[in-house]
Amino acid sequence: MGETGDILVVIPARGGSKRLPRKNVLPLAGKPLICWTIEAALEAKLNARIMVTSDDEEILAIAQQYQSQGVIAYKRPDELATDTASTADVLIDAIKAEQAAGHDPKTLMLLQPTSPLRNAEDIRAALDVFQEGGCEDTVVTVCEVDHPMAWVGTIGEGSRLEGIDLSGKRSQDYQREYRLNGAVYVAQSALLLEKLTLFSAFLKASVMPRKRSHDIDTPLDFQNCETWVNSE
Template sequence: MNKILAIIPARGGSKRLPRKNVLDLHGKPLIAWSIEAALRSRYISKTVVTSDDEEILDIAKRYKADTIERPDELASDSATTFEAIKHAIETSDESYKYIILLQATSPLRDEKHIDEAIELLNVKNADAIVSVCEMEHSPLWSNTLDDDLSMKGFLKEEVLNKRSQDLEKYYRLNGAIYIANVKKFLENGSFFLKENIYAYVMEKSDSIDIDTQADFDFANYLLSVRKG
């Protein structure tokens, strides 16, 4: 496999769940779960945490990740993930063929998922891999509502009276793994390339994306059940 750089972006600020990246999740800071998973991967060459926050950077060093101090202009609410990743690539003292984005908010994604996604990249000779999971509810059972809350025409005729198991499966992004060829990523400004991109399918139970206290509590419960 070609050299792969794992990037874990983690800002200090978070509105819905303050300081979530450093909160203790089943015995270790939230961000540590992603760092350890990346370091245990058989294929990742280097793991770097990019952050504007001193506490996050200190935790990253304690868990043996490399660190990049993100400039203030890349730590604002208006700064994009692409800009932070581009800065991490340009700051690195080595060149890599692939990057893998591992968001700290996906603590149930482990090294097995990472390695399987990278192996899929190799098997497909792909330029990008993005993780997904099956949707909890079919979007065919959803629609918009007018101000008067009328449900006239809410469901299409072909969906009426169908059981959920008879509906076509839909998948959603789960935010756990994004892999791309570095050159193609920089050219496109996104992991979502127009071609030669494939999905890595994960279980819903491994796809928790922590945004709220309820998400955090559920992840903590799942980890306590799995790890005792």
């Protein structure tokens, strides 16, 4: 079993969002969207440093409300607040900021605030998979797909549906398939600094239930997630 070393949890939250404006501060069941992720990270009790990196003063002010619990509100450089700035760039900046502050995180965990229903159990489970694998391969959270990918195709010229399996097999006759759900990523900090990517050559999966795999990017996503939360 590998050793995770010092852990840095990064929650990236830009102020701008085209499809769902101000999504990171929109109230989901009574509290700002980003709070769901901050609180899940705290509840996981990883003995980690938790950093919210943002360009937005309102988001940073929300993060500062958790400062007494160890959450760091870090204002990222302006060039990392654009539509063209990559997640890897933001994570590398976070690691370097920690190093400049005298810390040396060995393990990087990315928690995106657009996955508000991911909980402490899901976070710990992903870290367990990372550690059990020797802390070498990046771990990603996944959920089972609703329908077999063999039923997914493209529409070509003349409305022709292409690439669909027409064998008539039942859904239960296919092998189980999984998709990334974007909730948790765990990787070596050195991988990001050396390769400029979050992903190792091979990935390991930590499975989450579909009901906690909501990913919010659009108003409909937000509405569906809120409906689910209120029905629980």
